[in-house]
Amino acid sequence: MKEFNIRNLVRQNILELQPYISFRDLNEFKNPVFLDANESAAGELNRYPDSTQKKLKQKLSRLKGIPADQIAIGNGSDELIDLIIKVFCEPKNDSILMMNPSFAMYGFYASVNGNDVLLLDLDENFEIDKEEFLKITNEKQPKVFFLCSPNNPTGNSVEDIEFYIQNFDGIVVVDEAYIEFSEKESCIDLLEKYSNLIVLQTFSKAWGMAGARVGTAYSSKKITRFINSVKAPYNVNSLSLNKIIELIDKKEFIMVNVKNTLNEMYWLKNILQDMKCIKKIYPSDANFFLVEFRNAEKVYDLLLENEILTSKRSPKIPGCIRINVGRREENVRLVEMLKTVEL
Ligand SMILES: Cc1ncc(COP(=O)(O)O)c(C=O)c1O
The missing domain is CATH 3.90.1150.10 (Aspartate Aminotransferase, domain 1)
Incomplete structure (x- = not known):
């Protein structure tokens, strides 16, 4: 199995970036007086949300059987796509690879970040041509490969996902936005095996919470730390966090x-x-x-x-x-x- 030194894949200026974590979120207090964040003393939602999203991660950790420090929370999985590109793709120099047709936001965020988008055309059954995949990856060496399974808009799942993870010298993102509707297994269990894998899931589809904007990225501890280091501190609001935490209890x-x-x-x-x-x-x-x-x-x-x-x-x-x-x-x-x- 290939062991990746993730630091070699991360953008130079991101390597030393420290995640912004609010001091109060790093500590436990029994009876605190919060005079540290210039919040209003009154108001229904006067406090900033937990920048570490601790409670939600604990719930997800139990639900998915994965340690909390391997979970990143985004403002929808859309935001996580953007953050992943920000962590790994040097603007102007690096490219992403995506299936074609597939979910448009991979290309959108790559373009916003100044990265080229390489398209891997699917065949008449909407499957990937492995030869073509190997050719593009060898010639162009994209940094991140977005695999969407089940794929939007075609609806089918990617077969033999491990082949792509094993044969890609960068980060493979498996976007499982629709996985709950599928009989296929999630790739979350493959995280133990592959250090270059990120699995995206969302509360927007089967969980019926598209309006809340909450998505999740499961990956190694190291990758999770880098994703957290580029996210806005309060990227998910308290109303949404609380709603999702309640919903997980109603599985x-x-x-x-x-x-x-x-x-x-x-x-x-x-x-x-x-x-x-x-x-x-x-x-x-x-x-x-x-x-x-x-x-x-x-x-x-x-x-x-x-x-x-x-x-x-x-x-x-x-x-x-x-x-x-x-x-x-x-x-x-x-x-x-x-x-x-x-x-
Ligand atoms: C494959 C895929 N990934 C991600 C998303 C975005 O999901 P979210 O609402 O979590 O940003 C969608 C939404 O249509 C999607 O089809």
Whole structure:
């Protein structure tokens, strides 16, 4: 197994950066008087949130079976994508590698940070061509590889993930935003084996908390420390932190939500697959389908005119629209509108 010296991968100016941690968050107090942070003495939310997100990390540590010092919390996993690029990619010099098509924010944050984006085109089954992966990585030596599994927008999972981790001389980020909907195993257990792995998860999808903006990065102690050293101290607000902490105690909620979503997907797929305007529904391990229509432009416009918002992927993925499952009444509205499509 390759042992990585993570310090060799980290940007020079980040190496010596100390995480900003509020003094009070580093200590335990019994009966404190807080006159240290220029907060207001009164007000409903007058105190800054815990910059170390201790309680949430303890909860997650128990839930995921991973030490708290291997967990970083972000303002959504979006922020963590940005922070990872900030830690490892030297602006103007380094590049990231991402599957194509995949989640657009990897490319967005790389561009914001001044890093090139290398695209690894997926084949007709939306799988990675291993030869192409080896060729790009050897020639261009990207610093970070974003693997999205299940992949947004295609819905399928990446096969043989360990191959990519083993054959990449940089950081491999496995984005598992939709993992709870999938029967595939999370890569969290691989963290013990690979020091160049980061696993991203989020409370935005199966946990139903997109509005709270809370995402998690699981990685080695060293990588976690670097991610924490570049984050804004109070990156997640107290309301969201408390909400998520409460939610983790109601674990059955997520099981029910996932089950309902999957049942609804099954119901919807059964109806969609008999529709004349649809050519193909791609298999999905997530809470959405990539659907190929006979006339995607027309269907998308019709849906939009009727205030049914979907995600047009055509022409990049020819003929395709990404549709996530909603509540039954929303799905019925979609189906009724699709029934009106004339070929
Ligand atoms: C693959 C993937 N990763 C990350 C995110 C962002 O999640 P968050 O809401 O945690 O920022 C999304 C959201 O659509 C996504 O599809």
